[in-house]
Amino acid sequence: MENTFYHGDCLFVLRHDILLESIDLIYLDPPFFTGKIQKGKWRPEAMEVSYEDSKKFWSEKADVMREKAPMWLRHIALKRPDFASYLYYMMERLQACHKILAKTGSIYLHCDYRASHYLKMIMDEVFGYDNFINEIIWTFKTGGAGKRYFARKHHTIFFYSKGTGYIYHNIKEKSLVNKSKGYNPYTKQFIDKDGNTYVMVNPRDVWDSKDTQYINMHDLRQRVGYPTQKPEGLLEKIIKASSDEGSIVLDPFCGCGTTAIVASKLNRKFIGIDIDTSERKSGTLPTAFSVIKNRGHELFNQAQYITRDLTEVKEMDGRAFEIWVNGFYKATKPQPDRGVDGITQDGIPIQSKVYEIKYDKLSQFINDVKYHPKVPKPIKRILAVSQSGFDDSARKLKFEIETAEGIKVELKIPHEMLELPI
Numbered sequence: 001m002e003n004t005f006y007h008g009d010c011l012f013v014l015r016h017d018i019l020l021e022s023i024d025l026i027y028l029d030p031p032f033f034t035g036k037i038q039k040g041k042w043r044p045e046a047m048e049v050s051y052e053d054s055k056k057f058w059s060e061k062a063d064v065m066r067e068k069a070p071m072w073l074r075h076i077a078l079k080r081p082d083f084a085s086y087l088y089y090m091m092e093r094l095q096a097c098h099k100i101l102a103k104t105g106s107i108y109l110h111c112d113y114r115a116s117h118y119l120k121m122i123m124d125e126v127f128g129y130d131n132f133i134n135e136i137i138w139t140f141k142t143g144g145a146g147k148r149y150f151a152r153k154h155h156t157i158f159f160y161s162k163g164t165g166y167i168y169h170n171i172k173e174k175s176l177v178n179k180s181k182g183y184n185p186y187t188k189q190f191i192d193k194d195g196n197t198y199v200m201v202n203p204r205d206v207w208d209s210k211d212t213q214y215i216n217m218h219d220l221r222q223r224v225g226y227p228t229q230k231p232e233g234l235l236e237k238i239i240k241a242s243s244d245e246g247s248i249v250l251d252p253f254c255g256c257g258t259t260a261i262v263a264s265k266l267n268r269k270f271i272g273i274d275i276d277t278s279e280r281k282s283g284t285l286p287t288a289f290s291v292i293k294n295r296g297h298e299l300f301n302q303a304q305y306i307t308r309d310l311t312e313v314k315e316m317d318g319r320a321f322e323i324w325v326n327g328f329y330k331a332t333k334p335q336p337d338r339g340v341d342g343i344t345q346d347g348i349p350i351q352s353k354v355y356e357i358k359y360d361k362l363s364q365f366i367n368d369v370k371y372h373p374k375v376p377k378p379i380k381r382i383l384a385v386s387q388s389g390f391d392d393s394a395r396k397l398k399f400e401i402e403t404a405e406g407i408k409v410e411l412k413i414p415h416e417m418l419e420l421p422i
Helices: 008-017 052-059 062-068 069-080 081-100 116-127 232-242 258-265 286-291 309-316 318-328 360-373 390-405
Strands: 004-007 023-028 101-111 132-137 154-159 174-175 189-191 197-201 206-208 248-249 270-276 304-309 340-345 349-353 381-386 408-412
Touching: 004 286, 008 081, 008 270, 023 081, 023 174, 023 232, 052 206, 062 069, 069 116, 081 101, 081 116, 101 116, 101 232, 116 154, 116 381, 174 318, 232 258, 248 258, 258 270, 270 286, 318 340, 318 349, 349 360, 360 381, 360 390
Parallel strands: 004 270, 004 304, 023 101, 023 248, 132 206, 248 270, 349 381, 381 408
Antiparallel strands: 101 154, 132 154, 174 197, 189 197, 340 349
């Protein structure tokens, strides 16, 4: 599997593009539940929602929720639909993570005080209480202090495995020696270049930011201006502990790409996904991926970039659209094509057009398929994909072919392809 960045909803990518049990390590730093009200149209991935917006979202999920959501989450939905919609959003994506995680894999979920205890319950539901390994406390000194509460100076990272045989490397850490206690002859001591005496100890579940390079306001070497950026030292510690060289590391909310960057430095393969719906100029990369590309390395140029974003797909020209459709359906273009733009691994022929497909074009495609030497016979299914849609005459022909010849004719537009089932 090649190093890849995906632009789109991670739920769709996890379900559609990632092979089952193929990922060795997942780190996710999803949007925190801030409780703020977002102006304009609500996007569930932003997690800053009004009460009325979240009620609508939850009501649309009602039937699914009654079947799939645990009882405690249904109860929360009655009084706090905004919070319940956030938790259900996370539950769906964590379930998808569980399916693609290898049997020897691990997952680290990064969160804060607003939802950590509820997310722990979801992790127990999805990964199993017996597969809980650690609650890691990541402490830092930056940020404000409240006058009516203790200063909030930590995040929580939940560490779960897929099963009992998970990868774990007990990497020793430096611990400064308290010289007032004297020299311990049974403990091997070291002196660093600054004259500090230290010993190597087993890692603990409380991680100080000074050991993981917390990014302060003046750290121009690391800081790129992305609001949820995490330090490379934090990801280095996680990746070294829970993966091997050559392992595949996935970040479903990759943001400015720190996970991918560190994974690459440590000789791991990576997959980064980000939905980034920021406003952008036509033909340019989404903000998150622009930041990754401009972080002073060639990682983005050396990786695949695959879009699952409807706006980008609608801007493609004919050739780009054809390549995208074939990639989406894992199809290859036959040579010579003879009117067939792609053939899937299951032998289904595809036609891809940016313009509206009408009767004559669809009729010609069906005829080309019948006589194409590389299309398996008998023909049971064909697929036509249009960026602009189909007119009534094309839909009439679809009905005629299916009725008279028993060949299933699928007419698809990008919106339907990228629509997640409820």
